[in-house]
Amino acid sequence: MENLTLGNKAVILCYIVAANFLANSTFVVAVESWHLFAYLIYLSVNIAYYIFRSIKLKLLLAAASICYILFVTIYSDPLFILLIPISIYELIGLFSKNKLLTLLCMLLPIAIVNTPDLKLLYLLSTFISFMMYAYVCVLNDKLVRIEQERETLRENVQRLTHSLSENTEYIRQSEYTIKLEERNRLSQQIHDDIGHSMAGALIQMEASRRLLATNQEKAAELLGNAIAISKDGLERIRLTLKDLKPSSEELGINRLRLFVDELSTKETVIASLTYDGDIDRITPIQWQIIQKNATEAVTNALKYAEATAIHIEIRVLNKFIKAVVSDNGRGAVKLVKGLGIIGMEERAATVGGTVIVDGTKGFSVTTLLPSRNE
Numbered sequence: 001m002e003n004l005t006l007g008n009k010a011v012i013l014c015y016i017v018a019a020n021f022l023a024n025s026t027f028v029v030a031v032e033s034w035h036l037f038a039y040l041i042y043l044s045v046n047i048a049y050y051i052f053r054s055i056k057l058k059l060l061l062a063a064a065s066i067c068y069i070l071f072v073t074i075y076s077d078p079l080f081i082l083l084i085p086i087s088i089y090e091l092i093g094l095f096s097k098n099k100l101l102t103l104l105c106m107l108l109p110i111a112i113v114n115t116p117d118l119k120l121l122y123l124l125s126t127f128i129s130f131m132m133y134a135y136v137c138v139l140n141d142k143l144v145r146i147e148q149e150r151e152t153l154r155e156n157v158q159r160l161t162h163s164l165s166e167n168t169e170y171i172r173q174s175e176y177t178i179k180l181e182e183r184n185r186l187s188q189q190i191h192d193d194i195g196h197s198m199a200g201a202l203i204q205m206e207a208s209r210r211l212l213a214t215n216q217e218k219a220a221e222l223l224g225n226a227i228a229i230s231k232d233g234l235e236r237i238r239l240t241l242k243d244l245k246p247s248s249e250e251l252g253i254n255r256l257r258l259f260v261d262e263l264s265t266k267e268t269v270i271a272s273l274t275y276d277g278d279i280d281r282i283t284p285i286q287w288q289i290i291q292k293n294a295t296e297a298v299t300n301a302l303k304y305a306e307a308t309a310i311h312i313e314i315r316v317l318n319k320f321i322k323a324v325v326s327d328n329g330r331g332a333v334k335l336v337k338g339l340g341i342i343g344m345e346e347r348a349a350t351v352g353g354t355v356i357v358d359g360t361k362g363f364s365v366t367t368l369l370p371s372r373n374e
């Protein structure tokens with residue numbers, strides 16, 4: 001705003017200087033020294049206005065500038081009146097934002113203008129200055145609103161970040177609590193089931209050892225009981241571990257679900273997963289091949305296909321397992337096998353499978369693996 005005001009004053013002052021210069025005969029007589037002195041005083045007062053930050057000093061300097069302009073206008077140079085609208089705008093702008101009041105005050109000095117040409121010039125200068133400042137005020141208001149909105153957005157981001165941090169901490173604590181609860185459950189189960197069995201077996205074996213010299217028949221009976229109890233305990237351990245260990249098919253399909261969910265979250269694509277058939281027939285090594293080939297196919301789709309949607313389909317048929325990764329990208333008329341496709345083919349070939357690549361409608365990579373029931 002200050003730069004605009006200074007520029008406006010400089011343009012009008014240059015116009016006054018040029019008009020006075022041209023008024024002299026044939027550009028020969030220079031501007032008189034008292035004119036130059038008047039210009040310097042005006043510049044000094046207005047430069048001081050922008051140096052000081054005190055509102056009282058600014059009011060004093062703005063009022064002094066208006067009085068000085070009126071003095072020079074009345075007693076020396078009538079064109080000086082063109083500088084007064086800007087000073088009035090500065091003075092009123094220090095304590096009021098009323099645009100109508102400002103415009104009326106800027107128009108008041110026209111009463112002391114004598115010539116019609118100068119009145120017209122004064123009106124033109126006043127309205128141009130007022131419209132320019134009014135437009136700047138509108139822009140400043142917009143800037144203030146944008147700054148407020150930016151501050152609101154910043155606060156919202158901070159709040160969401162804090163909330164996300166709290167949620168992350170809550171998830172971490174929940175995971176830790178779940179682990180502790182699971183450890184406690186296992187400890188209790190081992191103590192209740194296996195611990196009692198082992199304690200019983202030890203008691204039987206200790207009694208057998210003491211009766212071994214005096215009553216071998218009874219000692220043999222007790223030893224047989226201890227062996228039976230130990231076998232039962234080992235069976236319980238096996239069953240417990242079996243219940244805890246997830247099946248390979250659960251690991252495989254859940255890994256793919258997690259992969260698809262992360263893909264939708266981190267990338268600008270819509271990812272989906274479907275499967276059909278008895279996935280229990282897919283072996284761990286086949287799940288590993290399917291997972292690696294799917295990862296490679298998705299990576300290629302993100303790099304080259306410009307796709308917005310990626311779909312992964314797993315189908316277990318009678319004689320083979322079919323895993324397809326397809327996208328809606330630009331595809332490729334002529335396929336050139338790079339290291340990625342060659343690597344997928346080599347992985348599938350290790351278990352007697354093959355890979356089929358199609359680029360006619362989007363891009364699709366199909367991995368065919370023989371079923372273990374073949």
